[in-house]
Amino acid sequence: MSTKTVVPLRRRSNPLNGKHTNGVSVDGQSRRIGSVNSEMENIVKKTDNGYANGGGGGGGRSKASFLTWTARDAVYVARHHWIPCLFAVGVLFFTGVEYTLQMIPARSEPFDIGFVATRSLNRVLASSPDLNTVLAALNTVFVGMQTTYIVWTWLMEGRPRATISACFMFTCRGILGYSTQLPLPQDFLGSGVDFPVGNVSFFLFYSGHVAGSMIASLDMRRMKRFRLAMLFDILNVLQSIRLLGTRGHYTIDLAVGVGAGILFDSFAGKYEEMMSKRHNLGNGFSLISKDSLVK
Structure with missing residues (x-):
């Protein structure tokens, strides 16, 4: 009877990491299946211990996370x-x-750390009405730049996200501003050329100036217009300092304005994604119907 040489079968190597798990060389060393299984069991047990009792499939054996x-x-x-x-x-x-902290008395002006930091600027602007008017006019120009860019992205580039975001933002600002109307600071320095133009009343919470600038800046970054975005960010900081100096906004208005710009830009992006899936717009979101795009 002839004898045959039996060659042990080997598993293929894992294509993800190039390692063998059936007695074949792993990093130059031999490892048996049993040792691999034992190691995996230890990992599973360690993972189970990271959950609270009854969580993560650990049952009664699991421990609270902080115990590990x-x-x-x-x-x-x-x-x-x-x-x-x-x-x-x-x-x-x-x-x-x-x-x-002791609360501010009911009949006192609200405490605002931004007002404290810009006392000197407030005094300068109060003593120089012409300078206040020039800065207000420049700030209004910047607001016009924001508005022009946001509308441009929709009308000229066919990208409505920034416009949708601005609509969401200003509507919610109006709701919140009307719901809780903050008192106008006693040192407020108005100007007929400031936005809103005409030195009319306005909502303090939250800052549409800052939020609109954030929406435009975020869109610029998506389009890799980094230098323009940096310019808008710098102008946004300068307008924030001026608004504090003129007492046109409280510090909390400006801080929430930054968050509002980011939040509503995200909401607009989710809205675009949802509508694109609903209408099967493979080439991206548009406010124009698919039939119009075909034409």
């Missing part, structure tokens, strides 16, 4: 996730401030 934390984990978080750590410290700090 070590000093090494704390060092890793502090080094690689320092931004949320910094905000966590801020939470603790301002919790203490909120519990110990």
